[in-house]
Amino acid sequence: MTTIVLLAVTGLGLAALYFLAASGLTLVFGLADVLNxxxxxxxxxxxxxAWVTATSLGGSHPSTRDIAIAVVAGTAAGALVATVVEVTMIRPLYQRTFEQILVTVGLSLAGVALLQIVWGTQPLTFPKPAWTATVSTIAGMAVPNHSLILITAAAAVLIGLTLFLRHTRIGLIVRAGVQDREMVIALGVNVRTAFTVVFAIGGAAAALGGALGGIYFGAIDPSQGAALLIFAIGVVIIGGKGSITGTAVAATVVGLLQQFVNYYAAAGVGDLCVIALLAAVVLVRPQGLAGGKTA
Incomplete structure (x- = not known):
């Protein structure tokens, strides 16, 4: 029983990381029809x-306050970079899918190369407070704190995005744009602002996942984000593009499936099961689990 609970919690931690990476991606894909x-x-x-900020503030043993500041800095940096990318590279290429793919792939490769030049190709140990490597007792079960951090952050982002989409003007434009972008444009609504806001939110969520992922995995490397993107795209397709709820459900299914199958079968088999699930969804329900519902 203890093993099952531990696998479930760590699987939910992995699912939370997938959700953070995929939540912005699904909105961008659903609204702007851009697969970034x-x-x-x-x-x-x-x-x-986050790594640079944490090591600058606290060295190899940062305090909880140092880590909090580092996570905020990482999240802000992701939002800023995403906004710049949308304004300078993506905005001129709307309705030009092939060029978008070339530009975003090129940017990804260039970004990884730049990180390798500055910080090297080897993984860097992510500094973190000692308590993040310990466990908390919940209902008599020992639960890793690093998984709880990710799960809590993902839940907060899910609630925040849901409220944003349902109760703000830009959020309503995003929801309408995902359902019928041409009609929204025909009504004279300026969707460009919504595009930029969605890119910024997506960048912030992805960067938050990267910062907290450093705590979860204990290390970071230049290709970590690109590897995570593969599963994030799978989560978007399984959940349904433009759907935050579908993305959350899909991320949960993928994270738990990977964790349990990799443990009880063999390492790597869980990844194959995710690919099989993705293929089944594409064949049977191509619109995804949520069927185009945004929130």
């Missing part, structure tokens, strides 16, 4: 910004 293949770079931007 440089989105994984934003994860790395958050991770490395």
């Amino acid at each position: 293949l440089a989105h994984g770079l934003l994860v790395s931007v958050g991770a490395y910004t």
Whole structure:
């Protein structure tokens, strides 16, 4: 029983990381019809910004306050970079899908190369307070604190995005744009602002995942974001593009599936099961689990 609970919690921690990476991606894909293949770079931007901030403030043994500041800095950096990318690179290429793919792939490769030049190709140990490596007792079960941090952050982002989409003007424009972007434009609504806001939110969520992922994995490396992007895209497709709720459900399913299958079968088998699930969803329900519902 203890093993099952531990696998469930660590699987939910992994699912939370997938959700943070995929939540902004699904909104961008659903509203702007842009599959941002440089989105994984934003994860790395958050991770490395947090690492630099944490080591500058607290060295190899930062305090909880230092880590909190580092996570905020990483999140802000992701939002800033995403906004700049949307304004300077993506905005001129709306309705030009092939060029978007080329630009975002090129940006991703260039970003990884830049990180390797500055910080090297080897993983860097992520400094963190000692308590993040310990466990908390919940209902008599020992639960890793690093998983609880990710789960809490993902839950907060899910609630925040849901409230944003349902109760703000830009959020309503995003929801309407995901359902029928042409109609929203025909009504004279300026969707450009919504595009930029969605990119910024997506960049912030991805960077938050990168910063907290450093605590979860204990290390960061330049290709970590690109590797995470593969699963994030799978989560978006399984959940349904533009759907935050669908993304949350899909991330949970993928994270738990990976964790349990990799443990009870063999390492790597869980990844194959995720690919099989993705193929099944594409064949049976191509619109995803949520069927196009935004929130």
